[in-house]
């Protein structure tokens with residue numbers, strides 16, 4: 001007890017000095033709510049529906065807001081012009097990630113790509129990701145995308161109300177095959193496991209999720225006073241068991257077949273020339289699997305919800321599709337330039353419900369000046385994609401769902417293409433840390449959505465009185481990424497001919 005009191009007595013002056021040094025600020029005051037003198041806004045920011053809290057701050061204080069978490073500055077950007085200037089044009093100093101004790105040091109052994117500071121290891125990982133995800137490489141995955149999205153249609157014919165299981169399986173099975181060179185097993189435990197890993201991770205990196213990341217000195221406390229440390233290490237072990245097993249299986253298959261083609265096999269090839277411990281490879285491959293699964297699945301589920309809630313947009317897209325593909329032809333990539341409304345609809349899904357609503361926080365490496373404000377080195381910069389997508393000047397009636405808002409461009413232009421799905425919205429982030437998976441995501445979203453619209457009416461489930469059940473878009477998961485919680489919708493095949501075409505395997509690849 002005495003030791004504890006002595007430690008507390010020492011901590012108070014250290015804390016005061018720390019906040020005094022960190023709290024100094026020059027330049028014009030950045031707008032924001034009043035802060036508590038010691039803990040700042042730490043306990044004001046909710047961990048639930050955080051983007052809504054930031055939306056209120058934006059309306060109250062404007063597009064650049066500063067919060068302080070116990071001496072650390074957090075900048076919330078709500079105007080894409082500011083995000084473009086700081087995160088993209090000044091990306092040299094705005095592309096790092098804040099060192100996190102819980103999710104970075106203990107949960108990831110400082111090897112997880114999404115949390116890496118801008119430096120040598122980051123460059124090694126991004127080069128690996130680009131080799132797998134750059135547009136030319138992605139062009140080679142079309143056959144697999146056709147095959148896996150056809151499987152989605154078959155699953156939806158067979159068990160339509162189970163869309164909540166089928167839809168996430170589509171991007172997961174694709175990225176699993178690309179990463180580990182093997183098929184995702186039926187009712188795969190690996191998928192369930194990676195979904196748990198992801199759910200933990202998107203919660204754990206949320207600013208404010210763990211007190212030790214707000215007060216890093218707590219890491220000096222012994223294990224007995226830090227139960228969170230054991231928990232973070234347990235999560236790391238669980239994750240590495242999964243990724244390690246999957247990667248080692250690739251290594252074993254490479255021994256049998258040196259020509260084996262998949263992302264992990266290429267990483268093991270690189271290991272021969274670059275010093276990269278196995279654990280680093282496990283994290284790179286695991287990150288590809290996890291990030292390729294979670295965000296794409298969430299976007300597709302938001303699409304299903306939007307269709308069940310906004311039937312007029314669904315009908316219009318189906319009319320456009322029917323003018324290009326009859327019931328005897330499953331759509332493929334060939335006539336995509338003839339389907340501008342479908343592109344507009346997918347852009348609107350990304351705008352209406354940005355899956356990574358607060359993007360991934362960037363971290364500033366040097367002091368900077370902007371619009372008369374001093375932004376201090378060590379500031380965490382959050383671009384609120386949610387706020388950018390709900391700016392009534394750029395997107396009138398922003399809570400509504402209106403693909404026509406993107407139809408102002410001439411159909412047939414590059415604006416309506418899989419390569420440019422991110423144009424007109426901000427859903428893939430900004431600057432050097434913008435999503436490296438966006439080209440793969442765009443083509444996967446495109447083919448899955450167009451095929452679902454071609455084959456099915458998506459409707460709310462009916463209650464006992466035949467009335468459509470209510471769907472609430474606010475009922476979604478929490479954390480850095482969000483997806484709808486299960487909601488009452490159903491897939492009704494558009495005709496017997498569509499079912500026949502799907503089941504006969506026409507257009508499978």
Ligand code: HEM
Pocket residue numbers: 113114115129133175287288291292293295296299355356359360361362427428429430431432433434435436437438440441442445
């Ligand atoms: C519709 C689907 C997707 C959406 C909406 C999305 C969105 C985002 C966003 C907003 C970011 C943060 C950008 C920033 O820090 O400024 C991000 C980062 C990232 N995304 Fe995606 N993403 C999607 C699909 C994918 C796919 C398919 C992959 C991989 C196969 C992927 C891999 C990553 C990785 C590795 C990062 C971290 C980049 C870094 O830290 O530098 N994403 N994504």
